[in-house]
Amino acid sequence: MIEQRFKTILQDKYSDMMDRYGARGVSKSIDQRIKIIFKHNGYAIEDGEESVQLQLDSLQFISIMCDIENEFDISIPDEVLSGENLGTYTDIFEMVSKLCEDKQGGVENNV
Numbered sequence: 001m002i003e004q005r006f007k008t009i010l011q012d013k014y015s016d017m018m019d020r021y022g023a024r025g026v027s028k029s030i031d032q033r034i035k036i037i038f039k040h041n042g043y044a045i046e047d048g049e050e051s052v053q054l055q056l057d058s059l060q061f062i063s064i065m066c067d068i069e070n071e072f073d074i075s076i077p078d079e080v081l082s083g084e085n086l087g088t089y090t091d092i093f094e095m096v097s098k099l100c101e102d103k104q105g106g107v108e109n110n111v
Contacts, residue, residue, distance in 0.1 A: 030072075030097055037067045038089070050089040061086075068092070074099040 028036075035045050041064050043056060056064070065076055076099065086092050 030100060031093060033071055034068065034089075034093055034096060037064055037071060041067065045089050050093070052089075053087050054089065064092075068096055072096060072100055072103075074103055 038045050041060050043054070043060060043064070054061075065081060068074070069076055074096070076095070080086065080095060086095065
């Protein structure tokens with residue numbers, strides 16, 4: 001029983017790693033990584049629906065934002081964390097792209 005549980009845990013971790021990095025271990029694009037985060041939080045973003053208003057409850061929204069911060073090693077400024085600023089997938093994608101670009105350039109998070 002313990003062996004089966006351990007095997008299941010390893011398979012889940014491997015699956016998460018494959019989702020995140022792909023078969024060759026090369027990091028996926030920002031877009032793909034964010035869509036995986038949404039999927040893991042129970043919200044699928046279909047192609048062509050990126051500009052549609054998100055229908056997230058507060059728990060999903062906070063969970064997605066925390067997962068994005070962890071995945072990209074960024075800090076989302078509190079003043080940006082509102083449904084008005086981040087109402088669509090495109091809004092979130094653009095914010096993450098800017099924060100990642102600022103991080104690479106050594107600039108503080110000023111979205």
